[in-house]
Amino acid sequence: MAESTAGSTSATTARIVWETADKLLCNIVDEEDYGDFILPFTVLRRLECMLGDTQAQVTEFMASRSSLPAHLIEIAVKDRFKLSFYNVSPLDLATIASVDDNVEKSLTSYIDGFSDNIADIWVAFDFARRVKVLAEANRLHAVVKHFSTLDLGPSKLDNTAMGDVFEDIMYRAFNKKGKAAGNVYTPRDAINLMVDVLIAHEDETLAGESAARSIYDPTAGSGGMLLIAQDALKRMNATMDVTLYGQELTPSAFALGKADLLIQGGHPDSIKQGNTLVDDHYANQTFDYVLSNPPLGMDWSVDQKSVHDQAGLHGSRFSHGLPGTADAQMLFLAHCASKLSPAAPNGQGGRAAVVSSASPLFNSDQGPPGIREWLLEEDLVDAIIALPTDMFYGTGTATYVWILDTNKDPERRHKIQLIEGSGQWGALHKPVGEKRREMRTGDRNAVLEAYKAFENADPAISRVMTPEDFMFREVCRPSSELTMAASTSVTM
The missing domain is CATH 3.40.50.150 (Vaccinia Virus protein VP39)
Incomplete structure (x- = not known):
């Protein structure tokens, strides 16, 4: 029964992620490219939720060691907090969504706060350009607000369940592509x-x-x-x-x-x-x-x-x-x-x-x-x-x-x-x-x-x-x- 419930939760979450974002992208992005926007925002929200319990402590810890080289900071964070990545920005999606101005600038600053060892994800996703497309169409605030409300944390979705969500979204993206x-x-x-x-x-x-x-x-x-x-x-x-x-x-x-x-x-x-x-x-x-x-x-x-x-x-x-x-x-x-x-x-x-x-x-x-x-x-x-x-x-x-x-x-x-x-x-x-x-x-x-x-x-x-x-x-x-x-x- 637990497995069935987990599967149902994953399917429901994936549907909510896709369908709501789908509506927000309508007439702004070609339908076959929906996944190029939905996937990176899904990843961003999951990573944010994974860091949620430790974000304040990590930010404080990082501020006290700002003079250290980046690679030594990564080692120190991993050793103390058992994290393989981190974010030093005081922002999160909910904070960015709480106001409707400077969204693009704030989101860019937030992304830049992630540790160097995952920076290539955002580059490979061409995330900055996707954000600019949404900003110019006056849809970025709505998209950020939508994803900020999704509970993609480990307590709600363990790694396997989140993998199922991600696969479902990739499957939908493939169907479009x-x-x-x-x-x-x-x-x-x-x-x-x-x-x-x-x-x-x-x-x-x-x-x-x-x-x-x-x-x-x-x-x-x-x-x-x-x-x-x-x-x-x-x-x-x-x-x-x-x-x-x-x-x-x-x-x-x-x-x-x-x-x-x-x-x-x-x-x-x-x-x-x-x-x-x-x-x-x-x-x-x-x-x-x-x-x-x-x-x-x-x-x-x-x-x-x-x-x-x-x-x-x-x-x-x-x-x-x-x-x-x-x-x-x-x-x-x-x-x-x-x-x-x-x-x-x-x-x-x-x-x-x-x-x-x-x-x-x-x-x-x-x-x-x-x-x-x-x-x-x-x-x-x-x-x-x-x-x-x-x-x-x-x-x-x-x-x-x-x-x-x-x-x-x-x-x-x-x-x-x-x-x-x-x-x-x-x-x-x-x-x-x-x-x-x-x-x-x-x-x-x-x-x-x-x-x-x-x-x-x-x-x-x-x-x-x-x-x-x-x-x-x-x-x-x-x-x-x-x-x-x-x-x-x-x-x-």
Whole structure:
């Protein structure tokens, strides 16, 4: 009953946030851009509520130490108040809304009062420009007043409930924005399947207070993969130390991801902004889990010089072959493989789940076979799962999940499991973008059980092959099967 009540509260709060703000934006902002205004104000109000109980003490503390450098002040605040961010302004949204003049100036001053470690959120949201648009339309005061009345505090909405609110608002924003937003959001059903498979073989190493895992997403988008994976591990061991790492190029997606992690209790520096192909912000680091839904069919010609320079370094992430510049998927797959923790004596290694289109499987350009050959020779490919079509927001084409592992279980070594999951789906009541199908719990469990069984299943949902079988050159692709041709035809 408590869970149901929490869910109802989250849904009601999200509806109030969206619908009232929706009315305030009408005829001022294009309907498809509503989310660009509603999301940052929602984030601002949540952060304000999170700081509410300590704001006065922090302001007084900061005033007494104004001569200290900013980075030392951040350390001192974190140590004394257990806060990962703060605000030194005496203002809040209610104070700003209490008068109807100088609203833009006051709001700008208030935003400038937040600690430097989250300043990039407001820059990435392009918040100053959004505020100016509302001010010039004489709507800023009404919007500030609306959000100042919302109770988004932790006592009303815990981190999980607030995450549900934020996801609901992002979902509504996506519905307005359309297909282009598919690069930012990965459907939760797809993420749940990826996470379930990744942690399927976790054992007693997850037990105890000393258990720790790291999770990395090089194309973090709105941070959903990191958060869902963290929640799954915490359900297995609530005391586990789970650290999150992400990188995202698009400013708006970066802002969403960093904000979502922050409002759910994460650290401000969990996601960094930048081009993963050009500048890996986590160079020389490896991780226990890697999840990624890289952009499908992304042209990387603008990054060609940097990628080629890296490829020239022996043993680098791109030294195993380069795909054509029309599609960067294989580059991301090679990058994800390079970020996996190596096999350890205790049996632990690194595992990855990476979404791809058919191209990395079947493309015969010079580069992809080189990368595939390296993955196979190193015995990194654990499984490839065919997903239903029409499952992702931005594409209706066939998609797959590559499962990589640096330390396979003994029975899985030198084997590759192909899982035909394209028939495991139910129809969405209302399509969203290109997404018309979803993998329900039973659908995902069918794939997960097939993965765990690790056998040639009948009917043919699973096929176990050797890397030699997989060294294909020509491919036949029936629409309903994951089918590959080696020296002799291999069909599931």
